[in-house]
Amino acid sequence: MTMPEIAPQLLQDCHYLGRLPATALLLHRNASLPWFILVPDTRLEDYLDLPSEHGCAVLADCVAVSGFIKNVLGFSKVNFAGLGNVVPQMHLHVIGRSAQDDCWPQPVWGNLQDGPPYALEQLQEWQMSLVRMLNLHPAELEV
Amino acid sequence: MTMPEIAPQLLQDCHYLGRLPATALLLHRNASLPWFILVPDTRLEDYLDLPSEHGCAVLADCVAVSGFIKNVLGFSKVNFAGLGNVVPQMHLHVIGRSAQDDCWPQPVWGNLQDGPPYALEQLQEWQMSLVRMLNLHPAELEV
Numbered sequence: 001m002t003m004p005e006i007a008p009q010l011l012q013d014c015h016y017l018g019r020l021p022a023t024a025l026l027l028h029r030n031a032s033l034p035w036f037i038l039v040p041d042t043r044l045e046d047y048l049d050l051p052s053e054h055g056c057a058v059l060a061d062c063v064a065v066s067g068f069i070k071n072v073l074g075f076s077k078v079n080f081a082g083l084g085n086v087v088p089q090m091h092l093h094v095i096g097r098s099a100q101d102d103c104w105p106q107p108v109w110g111n112l113q114d115g116p117p118y119a120l121e122q123l124q125e126w127q128m129s130l131v132r133m134l135n136l137h138p139a140e141l142e143v
Numbered sequence: 144m145t146m147p148e149i150a151p152q153l154l155q156d157c158h159y160l161g162r163l164p165a166t167a168l169l170l171h172r173n174a175s176l177p178w179f180i181l182v183p184d185t186r187l188e189d190y191l192d193l194p195s196e197h198g199c200a201v202l203a204d205c206v207a208v209s210g211f212i213k214n215v216l217g218f219s220k221v222n223f224a225g226l227g228n229v230v231p232q233m234h235l236h237v238i239g240r241s242a243q244d245d246c247w248p249q250p251v252w253g254n255l256q257d258g259p260p261y262a263l264e265q266l267q268e269w270q271m272s273l274v275r276m277l278n279l280h281p282a283e284l285e286v
Protein backbone atom coordinates (compact mmCIF):
# COMPACT_ATOMS: atom_id res chain seq x y z
CA MET A 1 0.00 0.00 0.00
CA THR A 2 1.17 3.54 -0.63
CA MET A 3 1.96 5.82 2.23
CA PRO A 4 -0.31 8.85 2.70
CA GLU A 5 1.35 12.25 2.74
CA ILE A 6 2.97 12.52 6.15
CA ALA A 7 5.20 15.35 7.36
CA PRO A 8 8.92 14.49 6.96
CA GLN A 9 9.62 15.19 10.63
CA LEU A 10 7.03 12.62 11.73
CA LEU A 11 8.48 10.02 9.37
CA GLN A 12 11.95 10.79 10.65
CA ASP A 13 10.85 10.30 14.27
CA CYS A 14 8.62 7.28 13.66
CA HIS A 15 8.09 3.91 11.99
CA TYR A 16 5.11 3.85 9.64
CA LEU A 17 3.09 0.77 10.60
CA GLY A 18 0.12 1.07 8.22
CA ARG A 19 -3.46 2.25 7.91
CA LEU A 20 -6.29 2.14 10.41
CA PRO A 21 -9.84 3.00 9.24
CA ALA A 22 -9.47 6.77 9.78
CA THR A 23 -5.75 7.34 10.36
CA ALA A 24 -2.21 6.41 9.37
CA LEU A 25 -0.51 4.67 12.30
CA LEU A 26 3.05 5.58 13.29
CA LEU A 27 5.20 4.39 16.19
CA HIS A 28 7.86 6.64 17.68
CA ARG A 29 11.36 5.19 17.24
CA ASN A 30 12.14 5.66 20.94
CA ALA A 31 11.37 2.19 22.27
CA SER A 32 11.56 3.15 25.94
CA LEU A 33 7.75 3.39 25.97
CA PRO A 34 4.97 2.61 23.44
CA TRP A 35 4.35 5.99 21.77
CA PHE A 36 1.91 5.76 18.87
CA ILE A 37 1.10 8.70 16.60
CA LEU A 38 -2.08 8.69 14.49
CA VAL A 39 -2.37 10.92 11.43
CA PRO A 40 -5.89 11.67 10.15
CA ASP A 41 -6.52 12.40 6.48
CA THR A 42 -7.24 16.13 6.59
CA ARG A 43 -5.68 19.49 5.88
CA LEU A 44 -7.04 20.93 9.14
CA GLU A 45 -4.39 21.25 11.83
CA ASP A 46 -6.25 21.08 15.16
CA TYR A 47 -8.06 17.91 16.13
CA LEU A 48 -10.95 19.83 17.74
CA ASP A 49 -11.62 21.53 14.37
CA LEU A 50 -12.65 18.25 12.72
CA PRO A 51 -16.38 17.88 11.91
CA SER A 52 -18.00 15.67 14.54
CA GLU A 53 -18.35 12.51 12.45
CA HIS A 54 -14.72 12.64 11.35
CA GLY A 55 -13.62 13.48 14.90
CA CYS A 56 -15.42 10.44 16.30
CA ALA A 57 -13.97 8.16 13.60
CA VAL A 58 -10.44 9.33 14.46
CA LEU A 59 -11.26 8.92 18.14
CA ALA A 60 -12.29 5.30 17.49
CA ASP A 61 -8.81 4.59 16.06
CA CYS A 62 -7.21 6.20 19.12
CA VAL A 63 -9.44 4.11 21.42
CA ALA A 64 -8.40 0.95 19.54
CA VAL A 65 -4.69 1.76 19.86
CA SER A 66 -5.16 2.55 23.54
CA GLY A 67 -6.79 -0.87 23.95
CA PHE A 68 -3.75 -2.48 22.32
CA ILE A 69 -1.42 -0.64 24.72
CA LYS A 70 -3.45 -1.70 27.74
CA ASN A 71 -4.63 -5.19 26.85
CA VAL A 72 -1.68 -6.50 24.85
CA LEU A 73 1.27 -4.49 26.15
CA GLY A 74 -0.01 -4.47 29.74
CA PHE A 75 0.07 -0.76 30.51
CA SER A 76 -2.57 0.65 32.86
CA LYS A 77 -2.17 4.32 31.90
CA VAL A 78 -2.46 6.01 28.49
CA ASN A 79 -1.76 9.67 27.68
CA PHE A 80 -3.69 11.18 24.79
CA ALA A 81 -2.99 14.50 23.06
CA GLY A 82 -3.27 16.57 19.92
CA LEU A 83 -0.72 19.39 20.10
CA GLY A 84 0.97 20.24 16.80
CA ASN A 85 3.00 23.18 18.07
CA VAL A 86 6.13 21.91 16.31
CA VAL A 87 4.77 19.79 13.43
CA PRO A 88 1.59 21.48 12.15
CA GLN A 89 0.12 18.45 10.34
CA MET A 90 -2.66 17.06 12.52
CA HIS A 91 -1.48 14.07 14.58
CA LEU A 92 -2.67 12.47 17.79
CA HIS A 93 -0.40 10.99 20.43
CA VAL A 94 -1.49 7.77 22.21
CA ILE A 95 1.20 6.80 24.69
CA GLY A 96 1.51 4.02 27.23
CA ARG A 97 2.83 5.39 30.52
CA SER A 98 3.94 3.85 33.81
CA ALA A 99 5.38 5.08 37.07
CA GLN A 100 8.58 3.28 36.03
CA ASP A 101 9.21 5.24 32.84
CA ASP A 102 12.05 7.74 32.85
CA CYS A 103 10.00 10.95 32.84
CA TRP A 104 6.96 9.95 34.93
CA PRO A 105 4.77 11.84 35.87
CA GLN A 106 5.78 14.51 33.38
CA PRO A 107 4.44 14.42 29.81
CA VAL A 108 6.86 12.87 27.31
CA TRP A 109 7.31 15.96 25.09
CA GLY A 110 10.63 17.58 25.92
CA ASN A 111 11.13 15.30 28.92
CA LEU A 112 11.74 11.79 27.56
CA GLN A 113 15.39 10.94 27.11
CA ASP A 114 16.65 9.20 24.00
CA GLY A 115 15.93 5.51 24.28
CA PRO A 116 16.84 2.31 22.46
CA PRO A 117 15.49 1.66 18.95
CA TYR A 118 13.04 -1.13 18.18
CA ALA A 119 14.33 -4.40 16.78
CA LEU A 120 12.71 -5.35 13.47
CA GLU A 121 11.33 -8.53 15.07
CA GLN A 122 9.56 -6.49 17.73
CA LEU A 123 8.03 -4.20 15.13
CA GLN A 124 6.87 -7.19 13.09
CA GLU A 125 5.29 -8.79 16.15
CA TRP A 126 3.38 -5.65 17.15
CA GLN A 127 2.35 -5.03 13.56
CA MET A 128 0.96 -8.55 13.24
CA SER A 129 -1.02 -8.14 16.47
CA LEU A 130 -2.39 -4.83 15.20
CA VAL A 131 -3.41 -6.49 11.92
CA ARG A 132 -5.25 -9.23 13.83
CA MET A 133 -6.85 -7.07 16.51
CA LEU A 134 -7.36 -3.65 14.92
CA ASN A 135 -7.62 -4.63 11.27
CA LEU A 136 -4.49 -2.60 10.49
CA HIS A 137 -3.57 -2.55 6.77
CA PRO A 138 0.15 -3.11 7.24
CA ALA A 139 2.91 -1.19 5.51
CA GLU A 140 6.33 -2.59 4.69
CA LEU A 141 8.50 -2.07 7.74
CA GLU A 142 11.84 -0.31 7.71
CA VAL A 143 14.13 -0.06 10.69
CA MET B 144 -26.33 24.60 41.02
CA THR B 145 -24.27 22.20 43.06
CA MET B 146 -20.73 21.40 42.05
CA PRO B 147 -19.99 17.83 40.91
CA GLU B 148 -17.28 15.96 42.76
CA ILE B 149 -14.02 17.38 41.48
CA ALA B 150 -10.54 16.55 42.75
CA PRO B 151 -9.30 19.14 45.28
CA GLN B 152 -6.12 19.80 43.28
CA LEU B 153 -8.14 20.76 40.18
CA LEU B 154 -10.31 23.11 42.24
CA GLN B 155 -7.22 24.63 43.79
CA ASP B 156 -5.67 25.28 40.36
CA CYS B 157 -8.87 26.40 38.63
CA HIS B 158 -12.05 28.48 38.70
CA TYR B 159 -15.21 26.39 38.39
CA LEU B 160 -17.30 28.04 35.66
CA GLY B 161 -20.27 25.67 35.47
CA ARG B 162 -21.74 22.72 33.58
CA LEU B 163 -21.63 21.87 29.90
CA PRO B 164 -23.81 18.99 28.59
CA ALA B 165 -21.24 16.26 29.33
CA THR B 166 -18.59 17.91 31.51
CA ALA B 167 -17.88 20.34 34.34
CA LEU B 168 -15.98 23.34 32.97
CA LEU B 169 -12.96 24.72 34.82
CA LEU B 170 -10.55 27.51 33.90
CA HIS B 171 -6.94 27.43 35.11
CA ARG B 172 -6.17 30.40 37.41
CA ASN B 173 -3.06 31.29 35.38
CA ALA B 174 -4.44 34.01 33.11
CA SER B 175 -1.41 34.17 30.83
CA LEU B 176 -3.26 31.94 28.36
CA PRO B 177 -6.81 30.50 28.17
CA TRP B 178 -6.45 27.04 29.73
CA PHE B 179 -9.77 25.24 30.13
CA ILE B 180 -10.14 21.91 31.89
CA LEU B 181 -13.21 19.73 31.29
CA VAL B 182 -14.20 17.05 33.80
CA PRO B 183 -16.51 14.27 32.56
CA ASP B 184 -18.87 12.50 34.94
CA THR B 185 -17.17 9.11 35.24
CA ARG B 186 -15.03 7.05 37.54
CA LEU B 187 -12.84 5.89 34.65
CA GLU B 188 -9.48 7.66 34.56
CA ASP B 189 -8.33 7.59 30.92
CA TYR B 190 -10.35 9.42 28.29
CA LEU B 191 -9.79 6.69 25.69
CA ASP B 192 -11.46 4.17 28.04
CA LEU B 193 -14.85 5.90 27.78
CA PRO B 194 -17.54 4.03 25.80
CA SER B 195 -17.84 5.58 22.34
CA GLU B 196 -21.10 7.47 22.88
CA HIS B 197 -19.84 9.03 26.11
CA GLY B 198 -16.46 9.78 24.49
CA CYS B 199 -18.11 11.61 21.58
CA ALA B 200 -20.34 13.61 23.95
CA VAL B 201 -17.29 14.74 25.94
CA LEU B 202 -15.50 15.49 22.67
CA ALA B 203 -18.41 17.73 21.62
CA ASP B 204 -17.91 19.84 24.77
CA CYS B 205 -14.18 20.09 24.03
CA VAL B 206 -14.95 21.13 20.42
CA ALA B 207 -17.33 23.82 21.72
CA VAL B 208 -14.73 25.22 24.13
CA SER B 209 -12.12 25.17 21.37
CA GLY B 210 -14.55 27.18 19.21
CA PHE B 211 -14.88 29.74 22.01
CA ILE B 212 -11.08 30.03 22.27
CA LYS B 213 -10.72 30.52 18.53
CA ASN B 214 -13.80 32.53 17.57
CA VAL B 215 -14.26 34.69 20.66
CA LEU B 216 -10.77 34.95 22.13
CA GLY B 217 -9.07 35.06 18.73
CA PHE B 218 -6.52 32.25 19.09
CA SER B 219 -5.62 30.25 15.99
CA LYS B 220 -4.09 27.25 17.80
CA VAL B 221 -5.58 24.95 20.44
CA ASN B 222 -3.79 22.16 22.31
CA PHE B 223 -5.92 19.23 23.46
CA ALA B 224 -4.93 16.50 25.92
CA GLY B 225 -6.04 13.94 28.45
CA LEU B 226 -3.07 13.03 30.65
CA GLY B 227 -3.91 12.51 34.33
CA ASN B 228 -0.44 11.48 35.43
CA VAL B 229 -0.63 13.77 38.48
CA VAL B 230 -4.38 14.10 39.16
CA PRO B 231 -5.98 10.74 38.34
CA GLN B 232 -9.58 12.01 37.97
CA MET B 233 -10.34 12.16 34.24
CA HIS B 234 -9.96 15.69 32.88
CA LEU B 235 -9.33 17.10 29.41
CA HIS B 236 -7.16 20.13 28.70
CA VAL B 237 -8.29 22.57 25.96
CA ILE B 238 -5.74 25.38 25.75
CA GLY B 239 -5.37 28.40 23.49
CA ARG B 240 -1.79 28.75 22.31
CA SER B 241 0.15 31.34 20.36
CA ALA B 242 3.72 31.88 19.27
CA GLN B 243 3.76 34.81 21.71
CA ASP B 244 3.03 32.81 24.86
CA ASP B 245 5.86 32.30 27.30
CA CYS B 246 6.49 28.59 26.71
CA TRP B 247 5.74 28.26 22.98
CA PRO B 248 6.21 25.78 21.28
CA GLN B 249 6.53 23.55 24.36
CA PRO B 250 3.43 22.09 25.99
CA VAL B 251 2.22 24.05 29.02
CA TRP B 252 2.63 21.29 31.60
CA GLY B 253 5.79 21.92 33.59
CA ASN B 254 6.82 24.74 31.24
CA LEU B 255 4.37 27.60 31.80
CA GLN B 256 5.55 30.14 34.36
CA ASP B 257 3.23 31.52 37.00
CA GLY B 258 1.05 34.18 35.45
CA PRO B 259 -1.37 36.86 36.62
CA PRO B 260 -4.75 35.87 38.09
CA TYR B 261 -8.05 36.64 36.37
CA ALA B 262 -10.03 39.69 37.47
CA LEU B 263 -13.58 38.84 38.54
CA GLU B 264 -14.96 41.04 35.73
CA GLN B 265 -13.02 39.04 33.14
CA LEU B 266 -14.32 35.77 34.52
CA GLN B 267 -17.88 37.11 34.52
CA GLU B 268 -17.57 38.28 30.92
CA TRP B 269 -16.23 34.93 29.67
CA GLN B 270 -18.81 33.05 31.70
CA MET B 271 -21.64 35.10 30.19
CA SER B 272 -20.33 34.45 26.67
CA LEU B 273 -20.12 30.75 27.45
CA VAL B 274 -23.71 30.78 28.72
CA ARG B 275 -24.90 32.47 25.52
CA MET B 276 -22.81 30.48 23.05
CA LEU B 277 -22.30 27.06 24.63
CA ASN B 278 -25.37 26.88 26.85
CA LEU B 279 -23.15 26.71 29.95
CA HIS B 280 -25.08 26.29 33.19
CA PRO B 281 -23.13 28.84 35.21
CA ALA B 282 -21.79 28.36 38.72
CA GLU B 283 -21.27 31.13 41.23
CA LEU B 284 -17.85 32.58 40.61
CA GLU B 285 -15.16 32.93 43.23
CA VAL B 286 -11.86 34.66 42.69
